[in-house]
Amino acid sequence: MLDGILIGLSTAFSFSNLLMVIGGCLIGTFIGMLPGLGPMSIISIMIPVAISIGDPSAALILLAGVYYGAIFGGSTSSILINAPGVASTVATSFDGYPLARQGKAGKALTVAAISSFCGGSIGAILLMIFAPALASVALLFHSAEYFALMVVGLSAIAAFAGTGQVVKALLMTVLGLIMATVGEGALFNMPRFTMGIMDLQSGFGFITLAMAMFALPEALYLVLDPGRSKTEGGSNEIKDLRITRAEAKSIAPVIGRQSIQGFLIGVLPGAGATIASFLGYAVERNIAPKEEQKEFGKGAIKGLAAPESANNAACTGSFVPLLTLGIPGSGTTAILLGALIALNVSPGPRLMVDEPEIFWAVIISMYVGNLILLVLNLPLIPYIAKVLAVPRNYLIPFIFFFTLMGAYIGQNNATELLILVGLGICATVLRFADYPLAPLLIGFILGSMLEDNFSRSMQLYDGLGFLMERPMTIGLLGLAALLVILPSYRARRARLRQRGVADGD
Amino acid sequence: MALDRWIALVILMISLAYGYTAFFTMDEGLPPFMKFNAIWPSTFPKGLSVMAVICALIILLSPQKADAGPKAGDIDYRRLLDYKLGQATALLAMMVIYALALRPVGFLISTVAFLVISAMILGERKLHILIPIAVLAAGVVWYLVQQVLGIYLRPLPFFMGTGG
Numbered sequence: 046m047l048d049g050i051l052i053g054l055s056t057a058f059s060f061s062n063l064l065m066v067i068g069g070c071l072i073g074t075f076i077g078m079l080p081g082l083g084p085m086s087i088i089s090i091m092i093p094v095a096i097s098i099g100d101p102s103a104a105l106i107l108l109a110g111v112y113y114g115a116i117f118g119g120s121t122s123s124i125l126i127n128a129p130g131v132a133s134t135v136a137t138s139f140d141g142y143p144l145a146r147q148g149k150a151g152k153a154l155t156v157a158a159i160s161s162f163c164g165g166s167i168g169a170i171l172l173m174i175f176a177p178a179l180a181s182v183a184l185l186f187h188s189a190e191y192f193a194l195m196v197v198g199l200s201a202i203a204a205f206a207g208t209g210q211v212v213k214a215l216l217m218t219v220l221g222l223i224m225a226t227v228g229e230g231a232l233f234n235m236p237r238f239t240m241g242i243m244d245l246q247s248g249f250g251f252i253t254l255a256m257a258m259f260a261l262p263e264a265l266y267l268v269l270d271p272g273r274s275k276t277e278g279g280s281n282e283i284k285d286l287r288i289t290r291a292e293a294k295s296i297a298p299v300i301g302r303q304s305i306q307g308f309l310i311g312v313l314p315g316a317g318a319t320i321a322s323f324l325g326y327a328v329e330r331n332i333a334p335k336e337e338q339k340e341f342g343k344g345a346i347k348g349l350a351a352p353e354s355a356n357n358a359a360c361t362g363s364f365v366p367l368l369t370l371g372i373p374g375s376g377t378t379a380i381l382l383g384a385l386i387a388l389n390v391s392p393g394p395r396l397m398v399d400e401p402e403i404f405w406a407v408i409i410s411m412y413v414g415n416l417i418l419l420v421l422n423l424p425l426i427p428y429i430a431k432v433l434a435v436p437r438n439y440l441i442p443f444i445f446f447f448t449l450m451g452a453y454i455g456q457n458n459a460t461e462l463l464i465l466v467g468l469g470i471c472a473t474v475l476r477f478a479d480y481p482l483a484p485l486l487i488g489f490i491l492g493s494m495l496e497d498n499f500s501r502s503m504q505l506y507d508g509l510g511f512l513m514e515r516p517m518t519i520g521l522l523g524l525a526a527l528l529v530i531l532p533s534y535r536a537r538r539a540r541l542r543q544r545g546v547a548d549g550d
Numbered sequence: 551m552a553l554d555r556w557i558a559l560v561i562l563m564i565s566l567a568y569g570y571t572a573f574f575t576m577d578e579g580l581p582p583f584m585k586f587n588a589i590w591p592s593t594f595p596k597g598l599s600v601m602a603v604i605c606a607l608i609i610l611l612s613p614q615k616a617d618a619g620p621k622a623g624d625i626d627y628r629r630l631l632d633y634k635l636g637q638a639t640a641l642l643a644m645m646v647i648y649a650l651a652l653r654p655v656g657f658l659i660s661t662v663a664f665l666v667i668s669a670m671i672l673g674e675r676k677l678h679i680l681i682p683i684a685v686l687a688a689g690v691v692w693y694l695v696q697q698v699l700g701i702y703l704r705p706l707p708f709f710m711g712t713g714g
Contacts, residue, residue: 097701212612213554216561216605223568223598233591238571268641268672269625269633439683442668445641446661449648450691454701462649466642477627478554496594503589 049177049397053405056102057413065098065107066410070417073114074429078122079440084115085483086260088380090447092252092387093454101388102403106410108381109364113165113414116318116360120157120353121426125150133318133356136326140341140348147344151286156346157353158423159288160300164354165415167304168311168361172368173408175312176397180369183394189511192498193521195491198372200525201313203484204532211533214484217475221485224249225492232493232500244460251383253452253465254489258482259376260451261469264444266476271437286423288346296350299329307355311362317375318356318363325355361411367392368404373490376483383490553627555610562606569599640671656706661688 056062069091076087091111095104119134124141137157144153186194203214227238228248239245303325310321329351330341341348363374371393373379385392390403397404452465472482502511511518551559572595580590625633644664651660665684666677674680696703 212605212608216558216602216609219598219602219605220561223565223595223602226595226598230591235591237576237591237595238568265638265642266625268638269630269635271634436674438669438672438674439680441641441672442665443687445645445668446665446687449645450695453652454695457701459649459652462652463646466645466649470642474553474627475557477625478552478557480554480557499594500589503593504587507588 049401049405050173050409052402053407053409056402056406057106057409062103062106062406062410063413065103066110066413067417067421069107069110069112070114070117070414070421073111073116074118074121074418075114076111077115077118078429079118079435084112084119085255085258085376085380086263087111087115088377088384089252089255089260090451092255092380092384093451095384096387097454099388101385101390101400102406104384104388105381105403105407108384109407109410110414110417112360112377112381113161113357113411113418116356117158117161117418118429120161121154121429124153124157124349133322133359134352135319136322136352137349137356139326139352140343140345143342143344144346144349149285149344152288152292152346153349154426155286155288155423156292156296156349158419159293160296160303160350160353161357162415162419163300164304164307164357165361165418166412167301167354168308168358169408169411169415171305171308171358172361172365172411176365176369176404176408179365180394180397183370184398186394186517187515188498188501188505189515189518190521192495192502193518193525194370195372195495195498197521197525197528198366198370198374199484199488199491199495200528202374202487204528210479211529211536213479214481215529217480217482218484218488221488221490222492222495224254224485225489226496230493230496232497244458244464249464249468249489250452250456250461251387251490253456253461254468255380255383255486256448256452257465257468258472258486260444260448261465262473262476262482264441264448265469265473267437267441267444286426292346296346299347299350300354303329303351303355304358307358308362310355311359311374312365313374317377318359321359321362322352322356325351357415364407364411368396368407369394371396371494373487376486379483379487379490386490552614558606558609562603562610565599565602565606568595569603572596572599637671641668644668644671653704654708656708656710657692657703658688658705659707661691 057066072091073084073087076090077084088108088111091108095107098104098107116133120137120141123134123138124145141153141157144150199218200215203218204211225248227245229236229239229246230248236246306328307318307321307325310324311317326341326348329347330338333341333345333347337345337347360377363378366372366374367378367382371382371391373382382392390396390400448469449462449465452461453459475482503509505511506514512522513519572592576592576595577585577590584590644667648660648664651663655663662681662684665687666680669680669684692703692705695701696705
């Protein structure tokens, strides 16, 4: 591990990679602050830039910096104008905005920055401890277990993403898998489902799909509902950034607890930073003394520290399944996985052995990123906050333009832009009907790997025999079935109970 | 019928067409040696089509729930006309026009036109600010993409040279 850390230090602290972290954090903070643009949209837009860098370590460091920056920027807009740029910072606004309204915006931003820093750093330490252990276990896996593990990951994502409507999420996952089969796959070297269209020979572009699923619907929502981008009404004055010793003492245990809890939630596939932040807030409110409980929602600094440390730790935690198993735990890490594949890097247990400089550089750059967010961004906050004043009439055309450019640069093909618009309209309609979009993208990204492992197992066992002969595979597939069946059963039981109450039972 | 069921119906149709291809037409052109393999190019798609059909049918046939309306902060598609639908449609049309014009008209002119017209669609009228910003942005992005990232972008119309 020490060797790995040294490799990571030398890679992450190279001049160009330091620039990547700083640049990524600043870009992420700026764009993350814009209401309506989440980390998935921002990372989608940044991927063509990252891929064109060519060096996988630098690209991943840049994208991880953008990810952290976006979460930090989301907190800033939550606190200053009660408009969370990111879903995982919604809980931040519960107490952050009331604090800003009381004229304590500076204090709120400091608490958020310190909590984020601690959450991210504790998460990175836990990642350093857990990831190598998990990777060494995963090295025992064969293609059959990988296939089963991916099915578990996809089921978990469907179960979490579609809370209350697992079937919708499952349908989206399968649709993503179906889209992954379009084009000429590496496995059979023959075109499938291209309908004779030349541009579909290489399949759907991952960047185009990511943009169409996240960036374009967000931008269209901003157009349709101008209220989403309104920035009036808040207090943008930031004066005193200091917090007292007593305040620091009171939030320290909250940060410690929520960093660990957030990290563990982040490790679970499908859970992610949003669930971690809400759960962190709820837990701290419940365990707080009665007197303090009344303060939650009115400007309690504990209520601000809890979601902020939890969401950053969860972001770090979501890198565990990505780096060790090659399975993305969230939509954002799915996009990062796609970027890695585009850079010819295969995340998974072999990553630590074959390309330790990438693995460790990412972990070390997480510390650096968190430190930069604290040291660089905090004093810059009053200036960065000015981005909130960009008029909607200028902001929206630029979001559309960068979405188009991202798809164009990714494929260097104008037809890709038409596919982007078509898929973007479909994604917006799906969002209207509450179909979750992250499972579709994750299904698409995992599709070829899933088929590859399935086919290899079929060839090795000359059929479906691997399902019976490998106990770990059966166990994992059983777990996947449970993950899908249990939430649906619970939802059905809750519905029946509700109907019973309504009928007067 | 609610929108989510219409969507499930469309996906069902797509899955049926996908399944028909996987089960009936895909294997026709398969080389004989591949037919001895345990796995064919159509094996995985066959399973996917069955799963997609089952999921779509569950959504279509499950009892209709009471409509809870849109979530807070979400758009209510039943009242779509209350939103800025015209602006959204016009911007989508602009994106299509931009995609079609990018190669023949060149990056610089089509980008400036896209940014200016899109902002005007949204209600911007201060052209003396808008046009310089659009020209500057198009120029900076072209320079970054072409010169820094090394991705070819024809800057001017086709009859004015390649700009490479």
